[in-house]
Amino acid sequence: MVANRLPVDSRTLPDGATEWVTSPGGLVTAMESVMRTVDSGAWVGWGGSPGEAPEPFEADGMSLYPVRLDQQDVERYYEGFSNATLWPLYHDVIVDPEFHRTWWDSYVTANRRFARAAGAVASKGGTIWVHDYQLQLVPRMIRDDRTDVRIGFFNHIPFPSVELFSQLPKRNQMLRGLLGSDLVGFQRESDAQNFLGAVRKLLGYQVDGQVISVPGLGAAPVREVLVQTFPISIDSEAVSALTEDAEVRERAVQLRRDLGDPHKVVLGVDRLDYTKGIRHRLKAWGELLNDGSIDPHDTVMIQVATPSRERVEAYRQLRDEVELTVGRINGDHAPIGRPAVSYQHRSFDRRDMTALFMAADVVLVTALRDGMNLVAKEYVASRPDLRGVLVLSEFAGAADELRAAVMVNPHDIDELKSAILRALAMPEEEQEDAMRSLRHQVMENDVQAWAHDFLQHLEQSGDPAYGTRPT
Numbered sequence: 143m144v145a146n147r148l149p150v151d152s153r154t155l156p157d158g159a160t161e162w163v164t165s166p167g168g169l170v171t172a173m174e175s176v177m178r179t180v181d182s183g184a185w186v187g188w189g190g191s192p193g194e195a196p197e198p199f200e201a202d203g204m205s206l207y208p209v210r211l212d213q214q215d216v217e218r219y220y221e222g223f224s225n226a227t228l229w230p231l232y233h234d235v236i237v238d239p240e241f242h243r244t245w246w247d248s249y250v251t252a253n254r255r256f257a258r259a260a261g262a263v264a265s266k267g268g269t270i271w272v273h274d275y276q277l278q279l280v281p282r283m284i285r286d287d288r289t290d291v292r293i294g295f296f297n298h299i300p301f302p303s304v305e306l307f308s309q310l311p312k313r314n315q316m317l318r319g320l321l322g323s324d325l326v327g328f329q330r331e332s333d334a335q336n337f338l339g340a341v342r343k344l345l346g347y348q349v350d351g352q353v354i355s356v357p358g359l360g361a362a363p364v365r366e367v368l369v370q371t372f373p374i375s376i377d378s379e380a381v382s383a384l385t386e387d388a389e390v391r392e393r394a395v396q397l398r399r400d401l402g403d404p405h406k407v408v409l410g411v412d413r414l415d416y417t418k419g420i421r422h423r424l425k426a427w428g429e430l431l432n433d434g435s436i437d438p439h440d441t442v443m444i445q446v447a448t449p450s451r452e453r454v455e456a457y458r459q460l461r462d463e464v465e466l467t468v469g470r471i472n473g474d475h476a477p478i479g480r481p482a483v484s485y486q487h488r489s490f491d492r493r494d495m496t497a498l499f500m501a502a503d504v505v506l507v508t509a510l511r512d513g514m515n516l517v518a519k520e521y522v523a524s525r526p527d528l529r530g531v532l533v534l535s536e537f538a539g540a541a542d543e544l545r546a547a548v549m550v551n552p553h554d555i556d557e558l559k560s561a562i563l564r565a566l567a568m569p570e571e572e573q574e575d576a577m578r579s580l581r582h583q584v585m586e587n588d589v590q591a592w593a594h595d596f597l598q599h600l601e602q603s604g605d606p607a608y609g610t611r612p613t
C-alpha cells in the first residue's frame with residue numbers, strides 16, 4: 143500500500159522519543175480494516191511530521207515504512223500542489239486552483255521518493271496499490287524500474303471533466319503517471335468517463351470501452367490499462383455493532399439530554415473543507431430560523447467540523463466564515479443556555495461519532511463535490527433501528543448508491559430548505575422504508591468487499607488470458 147499518509151501519526155514526546163497514534167481521515171478509516179486481513183502487507187507513507195523519516199516499524203500487524211518529507215516538501219508538494227492546486231481543480235474549481243512551478247517540481251521529487259520506497263519494499267511479482275491524488279506520478283515511476291509488479295491506482299476524489307482538467311499545467315505528465323498502472327480505479331462512473339475522455343483527447347491513445355492501449359517506448363509492446371469504478375465503503379458491521387454497546391447508547395441519550403431534550407436533532411459531520419457545503423447548509427439553516435419554519439426551542443443543529451489543512455489560506459478563510467455565521471445564528475436565535483447550532487471544531491473517537499449518529503434525527507450531507515462521502519454511509523450503518531433521515535447531495539459519490547436518501551442540489555438554497563423540512567417532518571413509516579433500503583446497500587457493500595473487488599481486478603489485469611475484459 144502506498145499513500146501520502148501512514149495510518150498512524152508520529153508525535154515527539156518531551157524526552158525526544160516518538161509515539162504513534164492512529165491518524166484521522168477517510169482513507170485511513172477505509173484501509174485499516176483491509177490491511178489487517180492481508181498477509182505480510184506493507185504500508186509506505188509519510189508519518190505526518192516534517193524531517194527525517196523514522197526507521198520502518200510494525201504496528202497492529204502491519205509493516206510501516208515512513209517516507210521523509212521536509213518542511214519545504216510539506217509546503218510545496220502537500221499544502222501547495224496537492225491541496226491548493228489539485229484538490230480545488232479536481233473538485234470543480236469551487237475555489238481557484240493556484241499553479242506554481244516550484245510546487246510542481248516538489249510534487250515530482252516527493253512522488254519519486256514514494257515510488258522508490260515502494261519499489262524497494264515490494265517483493266518480486268508483488269502487488270502495489272497506490273492511493274489518491276497526491277501520488278499520481280508514482281505508478282509510472284515504479285513501472286520504469288519494476289516490470290515484474292502489478293500496480294493498481296485508486297483515486298479517492300473526483301476526476302474532473304476534460305475541460306477543467308485541461309487547465310492543469312503538466313496535465314499530460316499526470317495522465318502518463320497514472321497510466322503506469324495496470325488498473326486505475328475511480329469512485330463513480332462519471333470520474334472514470336472523465337479520465338478516459340482526457341486520455342483520448344489529450345494523449346490520443348486508443349480507448350476501447352474501459353481499456354486503454356498505452357504505446358510502449360521504442361520496441362516495447364503496447365500495454366493495456368483497465369479503468370473501472372469501485373465505490374468505496376466503510377466497515378459496516380463494525381459501525382453497526384457499536385450501536386449495541388450499552389455505553390454508546392447511553393452517550394446518545396445523554397447527548398440529547400445535554401441539548402435540552404429537543405424534539406429534533408439535525409447533524410452535520412465534515413472535515414472543515416469548502417467542498418463539503420457547510421456554508422450552504424448554514425445559510426439554509428439560518429433562513430429557516432429567520433422565517434420561522436424552525437423553532438430553535440425544539441430543533442437543534444449540531445455541526446461537527448474537524449480541523450483540516452489549517453495552513454492553507456482557503457481553509458483559514460472558510461473557518462472564519464463558518465465561525466462568524468454560527469455566531470450570528472446563535473446570537474439571533476439561540477434560547478438562553480442552549481445553542482441553535484452546536485458547533486464542534488475537533489475530532490471525536492468512533493464511539494462518540496456513533497453516539498452522535500444515533501442521536502440525530504436528520505443528517506445533512508450537502509457536499510458541493512465529494513468523491514464518495516463516508517459520513518453518509520456511517521450514518522446509515524449506525525441506524526439498525528431504521529429511524530432517521532439522510533439528506534444527501536447529488537454531488538457526493540454516495541448519491542449513485544444511496545438512492546433512497548432525500549436528494550438535494552445544495553447550490554439551490556430553497557431546495558435545500560425544503561429538503562430539510564421534508565426530512566424533519568417525515569413519518570416514521572416512511573423513514574423505515576428508506577432506511578431499510580439504504581442499509582441493504584451499505585451492509586451488503588462494505589469496505590472489505592470494495593478492497594477485495596479492486597485486488598481481484600488487479601490480479602486479473604496481469605493475466606495473459608485476460609483478453610475479454612469485464613465491462
Ligand code: ADQ
Nearest residue numbers: 167168171298374412448488489490512513514515516517
Ligand atoms: P474525506 O474528504 O476526508 O475523504 P469522508 O469520506 O466524509 O471525507 O470521510 C471522513 C471520515 O472522517 C469519516 O470516516 C468521518 O467519520 C471521519 N470524521 C469526520 N469528522 C470527524 C471528527 N470530528 N472526528 C472524528 N472523525 C471524523 C476522502 C474523499 C471522500 C471519500 C474518502 C474515502 O474526499 O469523498 O469518501 O476519501 O475514499
